Amino acid sequence: MAEQQEKLVEVENLVTYFPIFSGVLQKKTGEVKAVDDISFFIRKGETLGLVGESGCGKTTTGRSILKLEEPTSGSVIFDGKNLIEMEGEELRRMRSQMQLIFQDPFASLNPRMNVGDIIGEPLEVHNLAKGKELRDKVNDLLEKVGLAPEMAERYPHEFSGGQRQRIGIARALSASPSFIVCDEAVSALDVSIQGQIIKLLIKLREELNLTYLFISHDLSVVRHISDRVAVMYLGKIVEITTSDQIYSNPKHPYTISLLSAVPIPDPAVDRTRKRIMLKGDVPSPINPPSGCPFHTRCQMAVETCSSLDQKLRNMGEEHWVACDQV
Amino acid sequence: MEKVLEVKELRTNFYTDEGIVKAVNGLSYHINKGECVGLVGESGCGKSVSAMSVLRLIPYPPGVIEGGEINFKGRNILELSEEEIQEIRGNKISMIFQEPSTSLNPVLSIERQLTETLELHRGMTSKEAKTESVRLLELVGIPDAERRVKDYPHQFSGGMQQRVMIAIALSCSPDLIIADEPTTALDVTVQAQILELLADMRERLGTAVLIITHNLGVVARYVDRLHVMYAGSIVESGLTDEIYANPKHPYTIGLLKSVPRLDKPKTKDLDVIEGMPPNLARLPEGCPFSERCRFVMDQCREEKPVLEEVSEGHFRACFYDADKLN
Numbered sequence: 001m002a003e004q005q006e007k008l009v010e011v012e013n014l015v016t017y018f019p020i021f022s023g024v025l026q027k028k029t030g031e032v033k034a035v036d037d038i039s040f041f042i043r044k045g046e047t048l049g050l051v052g053e054s055g056c057g058k059t060t061t062g063r064s065i066l067k068l069e070e071p072t073s074g075s076v077i078f079d080g081k082n083l084i085e086m087e088g089e090e091l092r093r094m095r096s097q098m099q100l101i102f103q104d105p106f107a108s109l110n111p112r113m114n115v116g117d118i119i120g121e122p123l124e125v126h127n128l129a130k131g132k133e134l135r136d137k138v139n140d141l142l143e144k145v146g147l148a149p150e151m152a153e154r155y156p157h158e159f160s161g162g163q164r165q166r167i168g169i170a171r172a173l174s175a176s177p178s179f180i181v182c183d184e185a186v187s188a189l190d191v192s193i194q195g196q197i198i199k200l201l202i203k204l205r206e207e208l209n210l211t212y213l214f215i216s217h218d219l220s221v222v223r224h225i226s227d228r229v230a231v232m233y234l235g236k237i238v239e240i241t242t243s244d245q246i247y248s249n250p251k252h253p254y255t256i257s258l259l260s261a262v263p264i265p266d267p268a269v270d271r272t273r274k275r276i277m278l279k280g281d282v283p284s285p286i287n288p289p290s291g292c293p294f295h296t297r298c299q300m301a302v303e304t305c306s307s308l309d310q311k312l313r314n315m316g317e318e319h320w321v322a323c324d325q326v
Numbered sequence: 327m328e329k330v331l332e333v334k335e336l337r338t339n340f341y342t343d344e345g346i347v348k349a350v351n352g353l354s355y356h357i358n359k360g361e362c363v364g365l366v367g368e369s370g371c372g373k374s375v376s377a378m379s380v381l382r383l384i385p386y387p388p389g390v391i392e393g394g395e396i397n398f399k400g401r402n403i404l405e406l407s408e409e410e411i412q413e414i415r416g417n418k419i420s421m422i423f424q425e426p427s428t429s430l431n432p433v434l435s436i437e438r439q440l441t442e443t444l445e446l447h448r449g450m451t452s453k454e455a456k457t458e459s460v461r462l463l464e465l466v467g468i469p470d471a472e473r474r475v476k477d478y479p480h481q482f483s484g485g486m487q488q489r490v491m492i493a494i495a496l497s498c499s500p501d502l503i504i505a506d507e508p509t510t511a512l513d514v515t516v517q518a519q520i521l522e523l524l525a526d527m528r529e530r531l532g533t534a535v536l537i538i539t540h541n542l543g544v545v546a547r548y549v550d551r552l553h554v555m556y557a558g559s560i561v562e563s564g565l566t567d568e569i570y571a572n573p574k575h576p577y578t579i580g581l582l583k584s585v586p587r588l589d590k591p592k593t594k595d596l597d598v599i600e601g602m603p604p605n606l607a608r609l610p611e612g613c614p615f616s617e618r619c620r621f622v623m624d625q626c627r628e629e630k631p632v633l634e635e636v637s638e639g640h641f642r643a644c645f646y647d648a649d650k651l652n
Contacts, residue, residue: 053513053514053515072396124585125554160602161369162602163602190368190369190540190603191368191540191541191542191584191585192368192536192580192581192584192598192603193368193583193602194584194585194597195584195585195597195598195599196598196600198586198596199595199596199598202595217513218514218588219514219588220543220585220586220588221586223586223588223592224586224592224593224596228450240416243592244592246377247588247589257515258514258515258649259588260502261514261515261518262514262517262543262588263517263541263543263544263546263547263586264543264546264589265542265543265546265570265582265585266546266570266571266586266587266589267546267547267566267567267570268567268570268571269589270543270546270547271547275518275522277518277522278515281485281486282483
């Protein structure tokens, strides 16, 4: 079963800080602690959902794993090799294995390139195909994502948001990766189109045996597409569990309040649910609270929460929680 | 019941190089005094244009309000002079937009932005206006209002900025607030807070609220009645509970099915609406939804259905047998 499945991605104690420079001399005066010591793994063929509010560090996590941001410390083991130590040609070759699908299909496609060139570019960069072979591959990819091969000659502005996202997916698939980071891949789309893209991502995962890290702020979507879900708050993972458990048996107070805020499209059900209103705003990641980052807004907080660092604890059945009050 | 706003057969066109874009195409609805009404539809369905039409804020050229009536407290807004409409805008009808950070003036303090409206529309002295602006900020739940009123927009978080927008909207005790995607740019936890606030204001001040959104889930528990819009006109309307429990238009049914739900067991596949919304410059003959509808009949392609009552207060524009839909 899943327990024995091989791990494709293993993230250990990953830390990514961004320095802040200010003053006339542009001296380093502080750090944005975007990702602050997180560890998790993704098995082969599995989808791990990563949820959290804006600014919690979920995008930086995705980018750090692909080494698009330089992590401050920690390691990312991909298929047995540590990416953090890799450089140059070795890293470049490794990158064809990992791709990224972006949120905004209007900003992520080069408006001056036609669709065929956009999708074919990774194949050229990684020397995987050229000439007729490349064109055939592009046509094949277009069909896979539900577009007509004739569309290869057209330019991004001729397409709607949903179609552009399909082009972005085809580009991500072209180098035959095994791992894809979907960063808010459906968030900018309309409800009816969003459903179509979710369906497509699930279909492709099964056909091509892909592994996804699915980053989103939308818990309903994340739960639908993921096998397991990790919840992030202020640069830390506070809970990881299966997508069935996350709704039926959430443990961390932050997960519970986040879930309670998600609206259910049925007034009869929604009115019976109790909303846990969080006090105040998310603290700044430049100067996060000591101890558990959530203690300033937590209803269950006790005195020790502000001093003790919370580590993820195994609660059984693949359920990990970073809170000693549960 | 007294009607605050009644829109009848509204048509707004945009004259573009591509042809005439019929953004609002025969739209009719009303809002009763103190009522909270939802207008739901996907991007490009004309929901925002219809709201802008109500305040005659359509840019001309290319936009023209071609016909119909907008009756506000017994007067047709479309027949008013520029001075008369100025008297209504912001004073009797206020608007809240999606992106609070772009709606607020970044170089003016919150106090200045609030007192401006109060002095202009309510004829207050500058001292009175200052006291009133602190009271308004307290009303919308901004902590430490007395000090925060001196701050500038960038010193507030997104949720707090939207609270400031609501305070400005409330400053003239309007009869109607039009909130155009008020929570779309906000995180899910903040989203719940803002909607609670709008609902609370309506309870306490008796202001009617029109919430425009693309998200059926968000408004479920807050609105009394719901209008579902597609390609410039309303396809279904009725009491909120009735629409969610018993949708009678294939588009509404499709929308409700295409979002994954947190409270339901995970389904393997989403039941999504295929295809894309029609180009408003080239609307099909007959029903605008016919190209994507799974119940489509020959009649649908020839004739445009009009809103008809299926049960008390529940209207829909569809030819297909209402009892055979679900």
